[in-house]
Amino acid sequence: MTSAADLSPSYDLVVIGGGPAGLAAASLAARVGLSTVLFDENPGVGGQIYRGITSTPIKNGTVLGEEYWAGGALASEAKVSGAAIVTGATVWTLDPSLAVGVSIAGKARLIQARRVIIATGALERPFPIPGWTLPGVMTAGAAQTTLKAQGLVPDGRTVLAGCGPLLWLLAAQLLRAGVKIEAMLDTASRRNWLRALPHLPDFLLSPYWRKGLALLREVKAKVPVIAVDRLSAAGDGKLKEVVYGTGGTEHRLAADLLLLHHGVVPNVNLANATGAAHRWNERQLCFEPVLDDDFTSSVPGIAVAGDGAGIAGGTAAAERGRIAAIAAVRALKPEASVPDPQVVRQKLAREEMGRAFLDILYRPADSFRRPEGDTVVCRCEEVTARQVRAMADTGCEGPNQMKAFLRSGMGPCQGRLCGLTVTELIAEQRGLSPAEVGYYRLRPPVKPITLAELASLPIGEAERKAVER
Amino acid sequence: MRTADVVVIGGGIHGCSTALHLALRGLKPIVVEKDYAGRHASGVNAGGVRQLARHVAEIPLSISSMAIWERIEELVGDDCGFDCHGTVLVAESEEELAGFRARVEDLHLRGFSHEELIGRAELKRLVPAVSDYCPGGVVSRRDGAADPFRTTQAFRRRAVEKGAEVIEGVRVTGLVRAGSVWRVETSDGPIEAPKVVNAAGAWADRIAAMLGEPVPLEVIAPMLMVSSRVPPFIQPVVILRGRKLSFKQLANGTVVIGGGHLATPFRDENRTVLDWSKLTASARTVWELFPVMREATIVRAWAGIEARMIDDIPVVGPSSTSEGVYHQFGFSAHGFQLGPGTGAMMAELIATGATNVPIDGLGIGRFAAR
Numbered sequence: 001m002t003s004a005a006d007l008s009p010s011y012d013l014v015v016i017g018g019g020p021a022g023l024a025a026a027s028l029a030a031r032v033g034l035s036t037v038l039f040d041e042n043p044g045v046g047g048q049i050y051r052g053i054t055s056t057p058i059k060n061g062t063v064l065g066e067e068y069w070a071g072g073a074l075a076s077e078a079k080v081s082g083a084a085i086v087t088g089a090t091v092w093t094l095d096p097s098l099a100v101g102v103s104i105a106g107k108a109r110l111i112q113a114r115r116v117i118i119a120t121g122a123l124e125r126p127f128p129i130p131g132w133t134l135p136g137v138m139t140a141g142a143a144q145t146t147l148k149a150q151g152l153v154p155d156g157r158t159v160l161a162g163c164g165p166l167l168w169l170l171a172a173q174l175l176r177a178g179v180k181i182e183a184m185l186d187t188a189s190r191r192n193w194l195r196a197l198p199h200l201p202d203f204l205l206s207p208y209w210r211k212g213l214a215l216l217r218e219v220k221a222k223v224p225v226i227a228v229d230r231l232s233a234a235g236d237g238k239l240k241e242v243v244y245g246t247g248g249t250e251h252r253l254a255a256d257l258l259l260l261h262h263g264v265v266p267n268v269n270l271a272n273a274t275g276a277a278h279r280w281n282e283r284q285l286c287f288e289p290v291l292d293d294d295f296t297s298s299v300p301g302i303a304v305a306g307d308g309a310g311i312a313g314g315t316a317a318a319e320r321g322r323i324a325a326i327a328a329v330r331a332l333k334p335e336a337s338v339p340d341p342q343v344v345r346q347k348l349a350r351e352e353m354g355r356a357f358l359d360i361l362y363r364p365a366d367s368f369r370r371p372e373g374d375t376v377v378c379r380c381e382e383v384t385a386r387q388v389r390a391m392a393d394t395g396c397e398g399p400n401q402m403k404a405f406l407r408s409g410m411g412p413c414q415g416r417l418c419g420l421t422v423t424e425l426i427a428e429q430r431g432l433s434p435a436e437v438g439y440y441r442l443r444p445p446v447k448p449i450t451l452a453e454l455a456s457l458p459i460g461e462a463e464r465k466a467v468e469r
Numbered sequence: 470m471r472t473a474d475v476v477v478i479g480g481g482i483h484g485c486s487t488a489l490h491l492a493l494r495g496l497k498p499i500v501v502e503k504d505y506a507g508r509h510a511s512g513v514n515a516g517g518v519r520q521l522a523r524h525v526a527e528i529p530l531s532i533s534s535m536a537i538w539e540r541i542e543e544l545v546g547d548d549c550g551f552d553c554h555g556t557v558l559v560a561e562s563e564e565e566l567a568g569f570r571a572r573v574e575d576l577h578l579r580g581f582s583h584e585e586l587i588g589r590a591e592l593k594r595l596v597p598a599v600s601d602y603c604p605g606g607v608v609s610r611r612d613g614a615a616d617p618f619r620t621t622q623a624f625r626r627r628a629v630e631k632g633a634e635v636i637e638g639v640r641v642t643g644l645v646r647a648g649s650v651w652r653v654e655t656s657d658g659p660i661e662a663p664k665v666v667n668a669a670g671a672w673a674d675r676i677a678a679m680l681g682e683p684v685p686l687e688v689i690a691p692m693l694m695v696s697s698r699v700p701p702f703i704q705p706v707v708i709l710r711g712r713k714l715s716f717k718q719l720a721n722g723t724v725v726i727g728g729g730h731l732a733t734p735f736r737d738e739n740r741t742v743l744d745w746s747k748l749t750a751s752a753r754t755v756w757e758l759f760p761v762m763r764e765a766t767i768v769r770a771w772a773g774i775e776a777r778m779i780d781d782i783p784v785v786g787p788s789s790t791s792e793g794v795y796h797q798f799g800f801s802a803h804g805f806q807l808g809p810g811t812g813a814m815m816a817e818l819i820a821t822g823a824t825n826v827p828i829d830g831l832g833i834g835r836f837a838a839r
Contacts, residue, residue, distance in 0.1 A: 110745055275740055412697055414769070443771045444743060444770055445769070448767060450764055450765065450766050451762050451764070455756045457749040459750065
């Protein structure tokens with residue numbers, strides 16, 4: 001299906017996002033006969049983790065690793081499940097009455113759902129260092145996207161900086177694809193180890209530790225890994241040098257490309273815009289939706305599965321998607337036979353094991369999350385850390401008031417690149433917790449649509465008469 | 470026991486303006502606001518500062534308000550983002566233009582000269598981007614637009630500097646006469662004051678009900694949307710009459726599109742649900758009127774919760790049942806421009822017992838008579 005006009009006016013289940021959670025949820029629901037549509041804004045399904053799974057030009061299995069190729073099964077399962085899989089489809093609104101606004105090839109539709117599963121996954125945590133807006137500085141995730149989707153690899157002097165499992169994975173993938181990495185600048189605090197230690201036994205029982213250790217060895221054998229507690233990008237109009245240091249030292253490293261990453265956080269925009277309740281997760285340093293055991297949010301009929309429900313990784317995401325789908329089937333078609341959710345929950349618990357260890361070990365240091373001075377915080381509106389801090393000092397109480405004063409979060413990205421930073425800066429200045437400060441109230445459309453697209457939305461006959469002159 | 474000269478219920482543009490003007494007269498007001506100042510319609514409206522196309526009963530208030538807008542920085546220490554490029558009411562047909570002509574002539578007979586009929590040539594000069602099918606319109610040249618949240622906050626801040634107190638996150642739960650004063654019960658304890666102003670916006674009917682004067686108040690949430698930045702192409706605010714539209718480009722290039730299509734409000738939850746089929750109607754209107762906007766991107770849509778009276782004009786003046794209580798609500802989606810002037814008038818009324826600005830026809834008694 002490629003056209004908005006082909007969509008039914010209503011579906012039992014609308015799944016938003018075609019990563020592991022969305023694919024697993026759509027497959028399960030469609031197989032037992034729920035009319036199911038899955039929307040994904042990318043040209044193909046897979047989400048970030050399995051991006052390009054049906055189309056990647058990288059055929060050498062070892063480059064992306066065996067975990068990547070596991071996504072193929074999910075994708076083919078969804079394809080034959082009976083679900084309508086619509087790619088290139090941008091969902092720009094979802095409201096508590098379960099009306100879903102979607103745009104396909106420049107045409108918009110409003111679709112009515114009986115149940116919705118939001119599976120919009122994660123996005124990279126903002127990494128606002130001095131110079132992060134220079135051309136030549138990008139996120140590790142963006143580099144991985146081009147690698148998976150187009151098979152493109154960087155060809156200049158490449159430096160990776162930050163922390164977290166994905167950064168190590170990307171380093172390994174780039175090395176296998178033949179990229180030379182000048183250095184890996186590790187921003188994780190040494191002290192994290194001590195705090196993480198109590199969670200080590202769980203981690204050792206999880207499937208991750210062998211793979212993780214192997215990745216570390218693979219990268220460390222080929223790339224100098226340097227611990228840093230200061231980091232900036234320098235250059236005139238484009239990146240020339242990465243400046244880093246520990247304690248009193250300062251080093252400069254010539255570079256053409258700096259890839260930044262310090263973890264991923266739930267992409268809460270769509271769930272937030274529906275009015276679903278969210279809470280601060282102090283261990284993962286992010287907001288996440290408040291969900292019940294079936295991953296249902298505070299808005300009846302809307303569930304959030306996958307990393308959007310809190311970061312747990314791709315295999316856990318699929319299990320979460322199944323649990324949410326089972327709940328939808330039980331509500332809409334109780335006679336259908338579905339897997340025992342308890343069994344799925346047990347699988348999920350295994351997949352989530354060891355997460356606490358990783359979260360704490362790779363907790364990004366405060367100084368890298370709460371910038372100072374002229375470092376840009378909101379890229380869309382070019383608002384600096386100094387401005388945000390000063391405004392908080394003069395009594396601006398929260399991110400929503402800050403929008404009005406500085407326009408932070410008012411640009412096209414709708415706070416994806418600054419929301420957490422602004423919350424944390426206000427909290428620090430005012431001596432409050434991020435939970436008390438709260439997050440932006442997000443407004444639809446959660447993805448920009450053109451006026452022409454909006455004007456193309458079919459509306460009821462009564463409305464149409466009022467419009468015709 | 471907390472005491473004040475006046476308790477102002479509601480920290481919107483009206484409550485904050487009244488508090489400032491009371492403080493300027495040497496009185497001590499306390500503003501009680503259930504959320505934070507400017508949280509609802511006052512902070513998220515379209516920002517139009519318009520005398521044009523108003524009901525005759527509120528024109529005197531609007532004109533007195535305009536005089537304050539023109540020296541807003543002097544009053545509140547912030548220019549409030551106010552700019553003055555006029556408002557243009559565009560006629561989409563000759564028939565509509567004829568109706569506008571009758572209205573303007575009527576206003577002139579009543580002694581109001583701010584509205585001026587314009588033909589095709591002047592319309593094109595003021596709004597070059599408008600589609601060719603429009604034969605003319607009406608302009609009010611002193612009108613403009615301002616930043617609503619910034620304005621409300623500026624009034625709040627200056628009121629506090631001049632001696633007002635603003636209590637936020639506190640809800641009024643009761644209103645009882647206690648001898649010669651009113652006892653305002655709140656979620657943070659009682660406050661006593663001889664005078665009370667009900668500027669509670671979409672919640673004002675509940676305050677009025679405490680006084681035994683129920684009013685037919687409709688809770689509404691007019692929708693707005695804003696585009697990404699586009700190159701500057703229009704200076705005045707443009708409004709339509711036949712179809713619902715208000716349209717303005719801000720100094721930063723973004724375009725705010727409104728006009729009174731309504732979302733579904735949930736006032737007890739501080740929440741609104743947008744109606745995309747109506748926003749689509751707005752998008753189509755803009756598509757026809759301003760072809761230059763067709764490829765612009767809509768980045769955000771929202772609605773603020775406010776009160777509309779059945780006759781679409783506000784309730785302003787003394788309570789009909791309770792001495793010492795004054796109403797200032799029900800601005801029916803056009804109260805932002807009226808904020809500065811109504812606050813000044815209200816402070817004058819409270820401090821002196823009379824006002825020079827005619828407010829006939831705006832009293833709450835008009836509903837009891839029906």
